[in-house]
Amino acid sequence: MALTGIQIFKLLPKTNCKECGVPTCLAFAMNLASGKAELDSCPYVSDEAREQLAEASAPPILPVELGNGVRKAAVGGETVLCRHEKTFFNATVFAAAVGSDIADADLETKLRTWNAFQYERVGLNLRPEMVAVKDVSGDKDAFAKVAKTIAETSEFNVILMTENVDVMKAGVEACGFKNPLMCAATADTIDEMGAIAKEKDLPIVVKADSPEALEPLTDKLVALGHKKVILDAGSRDVKQALEDQVAMRRSALKNGNRKLGFPTITFPCEMASSLEMETLIAGMFVAKYGSIVVLSDFTGESIFPLLLERLNIFTDPQRPMTVTEGLYPINNPDENSPILVTTNFALTYFIVSGEIEGSKVPTWLLIKDSEGLSVLTAWAAGKFSGDDVGMFVKKCGIMDKCKSTELIIPGYAAAIAGDVEEELPGWKITVGPREAAHIPAFLKSKIA
Amino acid sequence: MAFEFYKESYSGAVKEVSLGKGDNAVTVGGETCYPFYQFEGEMPHKPKIAMEVWDMKPDEWAEAVLKPFEDVLDDPAAWAKRCVDEYGADMIALELRSTDPNDKDASPEEAAATVKKVLAAINVPLIIWGTASPQKDEEVLKKIAEECQGENLILGPVEDSNHKGIGAAAMGFGHTVISSSPIDVNLAKQVNILLENLGMPMERVIVDPTTGGLGYGMEYSYSVMERLRMAAMAQGDDKLQFPMINNLGFEVWKSKETKLKADEAPTLGDPERRGILMESVGAVSYLMAGSDVLIMRHPEAVRMTKAFIDLGLS
Ligand code: B12
Ligand code: SF4
Numbered sequence: 001m002a003l004t005g006i007q008i009f010k011l012l013p014k015t016n017c018k019e020c021g022v023p024t025c026l027a028f029a030m031n032l033a034s035g036k037a038e039l040d041s042c043p044y045v046s047d048e049a050r051e052q053l054a055e056a057s058a059p060p061i062l063p064v065e066l067g068n069g070v071r072k073a074a075v076g077g078e079t080v081l082c083r084h085e086k087t088f089f090n091a092t093v094f095a096a097a098v099g100s101d102i103a104d105a106d107l108e109t110k111l112r113t114w115n116a117f118q119y120e121r122v123g124l125n126l127r128p129e130m131v132a133v134k135d136v137s138g139d140k141d142a143f144a145k146v147a148k149t150i151a152e153t154s155e156f157n158v159i160l161m162t163e164n165v166d167v168m169k170a171g172v173e174a175c176g177f178k179n180p181l182m183c184a185a186t187a188d189t190i191d192e193m194g195a196i197a198k199e200k201d202l203p204i205v206v207k208a209d210s211p212e213a214l215e216p217l218t219d220k221l222v223a224l225g226h227k228k229v230i231l232d233a234g235s236r237d238v239k240q241a242l243e244d245q246v247a248m249r250r251s252a253l254k255n256g257n258r259k260l261g262f263p264t265i266t267f268p269c270e271m272a273s274s275l276e277m278e279t280l281i282a283g284m285f286v287a288k289y290g291s292i293v294v295l296s297d298f299t300g301e302s303i304f305p306l307l308l309e310r311l312n313i314f315t316d317p318q319r320p321m322t323v324t325e326g327l328y329p330i331n332n333p334d335e336n337s338p339i340l341v342t343t344n345f346a347l348t349y350f351i352v353s354g355e356i357e358g359s360k361v362p363t364w365l366l367i368k369d370s371e372g373l374s375v376l377t378a379w380a381a382g383k384f385s386g387d388d389v390g391m392f393v394k395k396c397g398i399m400d401k402c403k404s405t406e407l408i409i410p411g412y413a414a415a416i417a418g419d420v421e422e423e424l425p426g427w428k429i430t431v432g433p434r435e436a437a438h439i440p441a442f443l444k445s446k447i448a
Numbered sequence: 449m450a451f452e453f454y455k456e457s458y459s460g461a462v463k464e465v466s467l468g469k470g471d472n473a474v475t476v477g478g479e480t481c482y483p484f485y486q487f488e489g490e491m492p493h494k495p496k497i498a499m500e501v502w503d504m505k506p507d508e509w510a511e512a513v514l515k516p517f518e519d520v521l522d523d524p525a526a527w528a529k530r531c532v533d534e535y536g537a538d539m540i541a542l543e544l545r546s547t548d549p550n551d552k553d554a555s556p557e558e559a560a561a562t563v564k565k566v567l568a569a570i571n572v573p574l575i576i577w578g579t580a581s582p583q584k585d586e587e588v589l590k591k592i593a594e595e596c597q598g599e600n601l602i603l604g605p606v607e608d609s610n611h612k613g614i615g616a617a618a619m620g621f622g623h624t625v626i627s628s629s630p631i632d633v634n635l636a637k638q639v640n641i642l643l644e645n646l647g648m649p650m651e652r653v654i655v656d657p658t659t660g661g662l663g664y665g666m667e668y669s670y671s672v673m674e675r676l677r678m679a680a681m682a683q684g685d686d687k688l689q690f691p692m693i694n695n696l697g698f699e700v701w702k703s704k705e706t707k708l709k710a711d712e713a714p715t716l717g718d719p720e721r722r723g724i725l726m727e728s729v730g731a732v733s734y735l736m737a738g739s740d741v742l743i744m745r746h747p748e749a750v751r752m753t754k755a756f757i758d759l760g761l762s
Contacts, residue, residue: 082678084671116715121663212451238759243487250454257451279725280756283732287670300717304705305729308663313733315667347664351704374665380630437704 003056005033011049012042019043060252061261063090064203064228066292067157068179071129075230075291076263081253084317090263091314092286094306095130095159096298097269098150100143107146111154114298119307122321122346126307128156132183132294133171135162140170151175159183159294163207165192176200181292183207183265184232190217194224203228205265210234211247215259222258229262230292236270238281245289263291275302286310320372321346327396328353333362338446339398340408340432340439341389343370343378351436359440361447364402368392375410386419393424408432408442455488456481460684462677462740464493465654465691467539467624468573469600474538476654476740477691482677483738484760494757495735497750498539498575498743499531500697503554503562504546510707512720513697513745524562525569532570535747536754539602541575542566543698547588548579556591563592567599575602575626575743577695586610593617604628604693605656608639615646626693628656631672633679637687644687654741655690661699662730669694673737694734697745700727724749732756 009029016024020041022031031037032053039045039053063077073093080086096114098107111131118127131154133146143162150158151174158180160171168182184207185193197204204226206217211233221229233244245264252261266285268278275295279302282293286309295302315321322344330353342352344367356363368389370378378384393399393407405427409417411434421429433442464478476496481489505521506514516535520527524542531537542563546554567574576592578585589603590613604626606614611627618625627643629635636655643653657673660666673692680689700706706723708716716722727749731742735757744750 082671082674083667084675119715211453215451238756239484239486239762242484242760246485246487247453251451254454255452260451276721276725276728276752277755280728280732280752281759283729284736284756284760287733287736299721300713300715301719301722301725302717304716304722305662305726308726309666309729309733312663312667312670317667317671435702437707 003033003053005030007056008032008053011045011052013044013046015044017044059261060256061249061263062227062229064230064263066093066179066181066203067130068177069155069157071127071155071157072179073129073157078249078289079253081249083313087316087318088314090291091310092290093130093292094128094282094298094303094310095132095292095294096128097132097134097161097294097296098146099134099136100139100146101136102146104149107149108153111150111156114156115154117298117300117303119304121308121311122350124311126311128298128303128307130159130181130292131156132159132161135164135167138164138167140164140167143167144170144174147171147180148174151178151180157181159292163189165189165196168193169196172196172200172202176202179203181205181230183230185217187213187217190220194221194226197221197228198224198226201228203230205230205232207232208234211244211251211260218259218262231260231262231264232267233264236267238271238284241266241271242284242288245285249289264289265292265294266290267294269294269296275299278302279306282306283309286313322372323349323367325367325369325392325396327398327401328365328367330356330365331360331362333364333402335401335403337362337364337402337404338408338443339364339366339402339404339406341366341368341393342410343368343373343375343384345370345372345374345378348374352439355436355439356443359443361440361443363443364398366393366396366398375412379413379416384413384416386416386421387423389416390420390423393420393427406430410434453487456485456682458489458681458684460681460686460689462680462691463651463689465624465651467575467600467602467654469598472571472573473600474573479681482681483736486761491761493740494761495739496538496741497753498541498573498741499528499535499537499747499750500541500543500743500745501528501531501566502543502545503559504552506545510701510719510723512706512723513701516747525565528566529569531747532572535750537572537750539573539575539741540566540570541577541695541743543577544579544588547584549581549584553584556588559588560592560595563596563601567596573600573602575604575693575741577604577626577743580605582607582610586613589614590617593621593623596623597621600624602626602654606639606643608635608642611639611642612646615643615648618652619646619648624652624654626656627653627690629658631658631660631668633672633675633688636672636676637685640687640690650690653690655688655692656695657692659694659696659699659734661703662726662733663705664699664703666730666733670733670737673734673739677738691740692738693741693743694739695743696730696734697727697743697749700730701745724752728752728756735760
């Protein structure tokens, strides 16, 4: 929890030497507390005070990095209970599980299939990040082999799921280079598991049967100087698991409890008997505080909805995603190609441009700045009015590139047609379809 | 500092609202805690699922949602009955698509006749959803209110511009209204206040915060619902203590991804189950944000969402 000015003041030299630029240590402390000063401006803080201050200013839930390479991801680092209070920072990571007894060919097929689940949306690549190897027989060679195959032949990062220390060692040996997540240390194994995690500097899950029972485990790791910790409060019951997630998040944020100030891991794969129900339960954890969600499998139809939900929940609510206003040529348009106009909301742009691209019809797409609002929203808010759109068409430069004088407006903006026409004498204003999905057929009929 | 479960102390609760009449009535709302947070309060009534029925044959639905109803798409009463008898719908939401002034523009009389047929076929509460064309909705919903006196239908969406007409008819003829506003706490409050000033009994109002589809604006609706619940419960704002309804199926199944065939989108998996899971994951998101009534389309999504509610509230 952040320290107050007074608490910080107690850690300063109290000499009022003014070298930091303010008249007193107290004033400096107040500035530090409100984020208006940097600790380094005072040359006289002791190392001990420095450490305490750093500790106190660390985020209430520590961020932890998982894996390596292109699918490396950070989890944790959250500062609020509800996304509208600020934003959620590090999106839930999705993992699918395989048993350590999986046949080579099956593993290869799964990895290849799962690798293809990548979806372009609003300029991002949505995809799951991890594969969990579950120790099913205590056979450490089999476990290590599967871990190694995942680490070496796929982009996926690895969760090593075993409570057996020898099996864990073999797993870490096999794929340590990929910064795998050790899962999990319990009260019985915390010393040995903790030592491995510390030595190899790997993230590690601690597992107990309640949030409270996790505290002595995180204490031990922190005492070792290891803070790459993930929490598993044990419950595999939907109701209890939700309660635990809320309890842990609130404890860290509301009570400043460092012992539970770590990301969490959840296991829908152990909470339902079908992938479909797992998917719904995973949906709950995306909304409510699961940092890692382990499923029994990925299929296109199950992971895609979760990736969409995650994108929605973890979008920064204070800044709608936008694209730059301007003239966008798609499919190499020429001076006779159709001209379409829409808003600069990223989602709108990517949907519309995607449809135009798919149609293969050369087209000019004009993007008008609407402060990141969708077509109907922008229209309702007066950010996509007929006058504005008309003026924008004049100044955007399309008239130098194109002889055509027909402007196609979104179907949902039909109401602005008259005003645009007035602003653009000599132009024909055509109301296009309402849904972007109908753009390809519409464009094809235009050029036919 | 040792573990201590930080619990919210609420200064308000959600009103209980009874929908439908007599033995068919269903109660929603009544929460004394945030959605599913039973460790610090109660959710006395499980969130309910209303299944979506159209008053005309839909022409652009995905195959997955046409199939279960293919032989009844022309007959809203039979369609509604199937939803109740076979798929366990807690309520029916009749979408009056035929009245869209930009489309078929069916008359209030025609709409009222359909409503009566559907009412006669079911024994659960009936929600009547217009086309969000304020003026037309007002004409249509007033007529329906009158023709179905005393049925306690749930009429909406009611906006600031048509609250007087629909509100008065609902009051006079014994129905509940859906107070609707576009994703904004203040606007939601304003419509509720308008209805209250009109004399609408506050235990006959539920709120539609506006629903965005999964991947198509859901995050905005989600956050405004969380904020509405915080205002209602943590800040005790009695102008916002209403159950909430989301017209979810309509938004989700409109998206392109629910319509793509297997060969058009090989990495999106099975087209039927993709749509079902998009609707279900959307449902879970809205439940976590505080939805009390979800209007849904696919029977399998309804079944799974109910199963999820049972797990979460068991
Ligand atoms: C999310 C949302 C918001 C978000 C903003 C999101 C954003 N970045 O735009 C917030 C909460 C901020 C918001 C605010 C408001 N909103 Co709003 N909002 C929505 C919601 C739920 C979804 C909008 C969305 O994201 N759609 C997805 C995008 C991709 O759609 P799109 O841009 O239209 O693009 C599609 C088509 O138009 C087409 N298309 C796009 N471009 C082109 C171009 C051509 C040439 C063609 C042919 C086709 C085409 O392709 C796309 C896919 O099919 C809708 C209701 C709904 N369920 O749709 C209401 C809605 C748009 N909002 C509405 C209103 C009234 C408002 C407010 C004015 C309310 C207020 N008074 O404060 C404010 C205005 C904003 C402001 N002043 O800040 C109303 C508009 C009513 C109307 N018919 O005029 C709606 C319809 C809700 C309702 N039923 O009342 N809103
Ligand atoms: S430089 Fe350090 S010691 Fe000097 S006044 Fe500032 S805070 Fe105090």
